[in-house]
Amino acid sequence: MKGNESFRKKSKALLQSSNEVFVYSTIIPHFSKVTSDQWIAEVYFADCGSFSQLGSGQETILALSDLSALNFRMSSDKIDLDANHLRVMARKIASYHAVSFAMRVRQDPMLENLIDGLIPFHIQSETQGDLEPYKYLCPISFERIFEHVSATSKHQSSKSFMEDLNRFKITLSTDFLGLMEGFLRTDNHQFAAILHGDYYRNNVMFKYENCDGSEAPVDLRMFDFQEVRYASVVIDLSIFMYMHVHASLKPVIWDELLEFYHETLIDSLTGLLKCEKNDARLEPYSIKNFLDHFKKFAFYGVCVSIHSIPWMASAEEETQKISDFFEKDMHHPEFKKLLKVCGGVDVSERIVDNVKHASEKGYMKIF
């Protein structure tokens, strides 16, 4: 692992890589016992500990089959994914989430063991400390949004959006980390599952097939489970949807994608539980309950997207500068300046659109 000790501590990298090995060595092998679905590359070695030849430090080592040799590859577009890619992402994550739900419905004690094996990864914590990228960098991206809205009259025309935004400003200045940590709660809803945790384009590779003369994605494999956690499934869903659904596609596909995810989830559950769709045990997972739940947790994905999109959508040179600052000094004033302008107006419009969309859908009524 690179990065100095201080950086690794701030980013909680040590904790993350430990959890990731647990996913490869224990969680997914257990999931694979109950379904033929495949979510990851074949694992040939996953372990953490001391390896004498590598010195005295603790290492985590993963040896996975090379997906590119199996004709999987990353999507050519980093940000905007088309409907086919989005559906493959929704379908795959639904079948993964369904295993946790099926284990809960069956009251399988192994679910608790798997959850207990994950070291909780908090955003706000007295014992672990606060997650600094969220503490310092998200507010900068939101400042960029406030400034862009103030300078652009067309964004001020919606009274309800401006009300939501002003209300959010108060939360941002008083308890933003508390809001983010609240999205990770699992005690008052039935939609908690073992997640991927950082489910977006950079952490998946697609397999493509020719359909009607053009290439379309038909499957994917996930990797980089460093932010795996047991939390609401909306964390995974809202991240990739707010990262990759372009403004022009949101009116067309947003609701359809949620319904498609839910349908796949229920299909997977009925397969795993060998039951009918009207089985009483599935009632807690009804489409109504799911959409109500999504509304309460979707703003998590907005926050992640406004933090991540400027990095991903900027020119390569800017992205390199951002990465360098992030690793060496995330409090540097030049870093703040860069985060407010990188990618130009296009990026500002894109992140403002995510907040406007969340407002229109009622996802900002939670604060």
Add this chain to the structure above:
Amino acid sequence: MDEEIETKLSFIKDELINLMLSKPALIGKSIVKCSVELKSHLDGFMSSIFTVQLLVEDRIGRLIINIGMNFIITFKRKSLQAKHSQFNR
């Protein structure tokens, strides 16, 4: 090439490949050729990533089959492992 990378390259060739041969898909096979390469373009600040091309030989009776395999190997330093030891050991 820095010392840490050289150490990891040696570790993969001398130790890790043998550990991987205990995986069910590789049991009974012997190594014909192994090449390891640092993937600098995949190398983020969180990890060191290598690609491995492995040619293994499988003897089925008098028949010898050569199988090419490709792996990605990632190293990440860690300190918290106690909680997982119950599952990993």
